[in-house]
Amino acid sequence: MRYYSYFPGCSLEATAVAYGLSTQAITGALDMELIELEDWNCCGSTPYGSTNELESLCIAARNLALAEKTGLDLVTPCSSCYTTLNRANSQLREYPDLKGKVDECLATAGLEYKGTVKIRHLFEVIFNDTGLKTIESKVMNPLTGLRVAPYYGCQLVRPEPSFDNQQNPQSLDRLIASLGAEPVPFPLKDRCCGGSLIIPELDLALGLIHQLLESAGSNGAQCIVTVCPLCQTNLDAYQGMVNSKFGTSYNLPILFFTQLLGVALGIELQGLGLDKGVISAEKVLAPSVTMAEPAT
Amino acid sequence: MGTKAYLMVKMEMSYARDGHTDGMKELKAMPEIETVEPVSGDYDFVIAATVDAPVRVASVASEIRAKEWVKNLDVLKVEPAAPNPFLDEVCSTPGGECVRWCVQCGMCSASCPNVGKMDYSPRKIIALIRAGRRYDVLTSNSMWVCASCYLCTVRCPKDVKPTELMHALERLSFHHGLRHGATSTPAMYNAFVNSINNNGRVHELGVMSKFYLKTNPLAVLKMIPIGLKLLSRGRMPLKPRKIRGINQLKTIIEKANVLGGAQ
DSSP: OOEEOOOOOGGGGGTTTHHHHHHHHHTTTTTTTEOOTTTOOOHHHHHHHHHOOOHHHHHHHHHHHHHHHHTEEEEOOOOHHHHHHHHHHHHEEEEEEHHHHHHHHHHTTOOOOOOOOOEEEEHIIIIIIIIHHHHHHHSOOOOOOOEEEOOOTTTTSSSSSOOSOSSSSSSSHHHHHEEEETEEEOOOTTTTOGGGTTTTTTTHHHHHHHHHHHHHHHTOEEEESSHHHHHHHHHTTHHHHHHHHOOOOOOOEEEEHHHHHHHTTOOOOGGGTTOOOOSHHHHHHTTOOOOOOOOO | OOOEEEEEEEOHHHHHHHHHHHHHHHTTTTTTTEEEEEEESHHHSSEEESSTTTHHHHHHHHHHHHTTEEEEEEEEEEEEOOOOOOHHHHHTTTGGGGGGGGOOOOOHHOTTTTTTOOOSSSSHHHHHHHTOHHHHTTTTTGGOOOOOOOHHHHHTTTTOOOOHHHHHHHHHHHOOOOOTTTTHHHHHHHHHHHHHHHHHHHHHHHHHHHHHHHHHHTTHHHHHHHHHHHHHHHHHHHHHOOOHHHHHHHHHHHHHHHOOOOO
């Protein structure tokens, strides 16, 4: 059993609730335990870092200080939390005067951060620590014939060089293949969905989502699998709006990689949050499993 | 006021054949040196250096002359550098330090998914900063339509980190109260930050309602179908969730406010 400190992030309590459910549902089968960080706060995401540098580092550092006490790697399923917390870590390393100020702020709250926490993305942990061989050996429902577009989004592989190619990543393709499904070619697999700009710059983001759906759809994908809560919400909830704006008729379910894993591992379907998607995944998953409860 | 000097360097014959790149690297590593251009003819390099006073040109020149691979060095021209407080301001903001390294290749603009919506492309933004066009840069919408996809950052051949630069410009614009009329991103960011400061976590419904009320209340109508779909699937909690340590978090933020360094 491997233990990790767990930082779900705000989205997993709201729009990406299915990501949280499916993550918790599969950890047992993968011999890992995620211990939620006690009373964590928002990482700050891009908006905070774009308005106030010191404050944004401080609120990220509160989480890092809490995580440091556990002595475990801090794992987050959210690509934005992953990038933001990692950025805070490197800013604190690179700017000693900012680090001094952050230390002073944390001290007023009785906290201290030495800078030792390692922040990891849940996908990277499952890919590297669990490994594809183990996963393959645990597949109960091979997803034979299911054509899946692997959507990495931006902030899993960028900006810091990590575990996969930064412009043409392959890890999610390989994970999909290890579940018996077929990863389809997806040239825009690492491109932007618009992120939080979906709110202030709706038309811009809809254009990006349209391109992504077009790229996945034209390559024969039956569904798109993502590792990021923002990507899922943008592609799932706004798909209807894309269809009416561009005169298209996409009906592509957008699944979290944890949901796909759960189905393949034979985890009870009710626990995977499959009914949370705006676009139902029932039809495309039906050949692989008999859905016990129809998604509502 | 700063001084700009153009220096010409000739390499020793024995180094000239293989040592070109190493020599260039060594010169570029000197903080005073802005650019090193290889040239053919009587000299091997033309160097542009900016120093804080004319007398410093001599010390830079002798430092270069002291390198064993340098045969001779001549000063082509010394002139007062045009003061550019905006460039200094950007360079002293975390994330903006690297704009001097940019070679204007345009890789950032070519990689940007949102460049079509920007008043100025990322490459132009950097050119404008170096031209001292503070108002044009800080009131443009360019940084506010950056989605932080970091494609430019991993592709930039000079490690300028344009995404970080965009965030630095957002902070400068925000801090000085300069906003562009054609983007409502700052209003959304504001609502987002307030949500964190009040609850410790982001309450998506709260952020969205505040944002639409402030910018375009009628746009809510367009969003209702999506909101209802998310609501019926339990993806849009009506009430914010407050962390237990909210007072601790507020203490930290207040202290940060006092210490300043807002950008």
